[in-house]
Amino acid sequence: MSDSAVADLTDAADTLHDARERVAEVGSDRLERVADGHAAFVRTLDRHEDEATGYGEFEKYVGFQEAVADRLSDLPDDLPARGAFDAADEALQQQTLSTTDFDRAREALAPAAEYAALYEEWTAARERYREARSAVHGRRRALEERIDDLDRLVRLGGADLDAPTHRLRDPVAAYESAVREAFGSFRREASARDLLAFVETTEQYPLVPYDRPPERLREFVAGGAGTEPIPRLLEYADYSRSKLDHYVESPRELKAAVGTNQTYLDGLTADPLVVSWPPPPGERLRYRCEELLACVSRFADDDVAARLRAVRALPRETDYATLRESAVARADLTPEERERLASGSVESDLAAAREELERIEAALADHPPLSDLADV
Structure with a gap:
């Protein structure tokens, strides 16, 4: 594929080079002026031909001649093919105009049309070159x-592939099991207010990627119902409003805050707190474990933190890079x-x-x- 792309670029470069040589003889700015002048003159002819060749349409005839004069006044005297525009104008200097006069004017513009064609060719060559180089x-x-x-x-x-990767896997798995159990208990037993407050504290730890709680949910748990745990609030959200009257003061607010954020609340798991398998490179593992320790210690006991410190020590106490490479190879x-x-x-x-x-x-x-x- 690249050989084809290179060939296209080479061919586009050759085409551009040829066009540039011919354009250089005139100058790109001057060539553009000729092309613009030619296009404007032709548009004027096309726009006025039917009305300027009609009988008894003197005002339209005069308007056409003024339009032609305006086109000519825009063109410098030393412009390439300037004589072609003058010749076209001369063909139109008749007391009455016919389609034959307009045809003669277009024929007189032929030298300017050639310059306009060269400008279009050069513009197309530039665009093709740009696209080929982009490819x-x-x-x-x-x-x-x-x-x-x-x-x-x-x-x-x-x-x-036969390396003892269990030296990494066992500590990582032991920590994962412990932190999932601890977070599960925290989610079941802590108030929704405390759980969401914990999630908010993780914002200062980029390597612990919990999503920020929705504003409406945060405002709701700041009230009296926020003392209930998340599973209880989710259970309430499935109740009818008449049944909810027996459990909470504001059934409508609970439905609006909890019911509409059920996906978010269901997604509050221990996943952001575990260490991936295979584990990250050593330096990143160290940084991640430091951030995890700061978070886990807010709800888990010392055993969970100890298991996490054992994971943090792996790059120091094992041939970590080699074992990790083997683990990645096995997994990937x-x-x-x-x-x-x-x-x-x-x-x-x-x-x-x-x-x-x-x-x-x-x-x-x-x-x-x-x-x-x-x-x-």
Whole structure:
């Protein structure tokens, strides 16, 4: 695909070069003036032909001649093909006009039309060049992503799949089990007000990604019903209003605040508090554990915190990078990828992608952006 994109860019560059050489003989600004003048003159002819050639339409005839004069006054005397505009005007200087006169005027504009065609060709060549270069850029981005993916596969292919990854897995799993149990108890037993207050405190910890509670829900739990736990409020939200009258003071407010936010409340789980498997790189694990400790200690006992500190110590007390790489390889490599690694096709694909990227880079260097090209 890149060879095709490079070929398109090369061809577009050749076309642009040829057009630039011809445009340079005139000057792009002057050429544009001719093209604009030609287009305006032709529009004037097309707009007025029917009415200016009619009998007894003197006012329209005069209006047409004034329009032609306005078009001519806009054109500098030294403009290329200026004589073509004058010749067209001369063809129209008749006491009465016929379609033949308009045809002669259009024929007289032929030299200006050639300049206008050159300007359109140059504009089209520039746009094609821009699009071709953009396509090569897009191919470069795709190649860079592919090379990153293949590099990752090669790296994972070198991992020891028989490494004792349980040295990482066991502490991570033990902490996950403990924090899920502790959060489950917290959710069941704590007041909705306290639970949402805990969620709000996590805003200062970017690596503990709870969503901020909706404003209406926060305002509701600030009242008397906020002393109830979340599961109880969700149960109330399913009651009829007449039944709710026996449990809360404001059934309508509960329905509006809790019922409409049931998806959010159902989503308040321990998920943001667990350590992923495979675990993150060592430095990120340390930062995440520090933030988790600050949050977990607000509702869990010392045993949960101790298990989390054991996870935090893994990069220091184990060959963490090697074991993590093995864990990632086990989790991420598909049977097909393992087969490709064993056959050597991944390495050959990587080499081919890097060679292709070199050709892409060379093409982009040989064909700079339009903004870097000298004016003509």
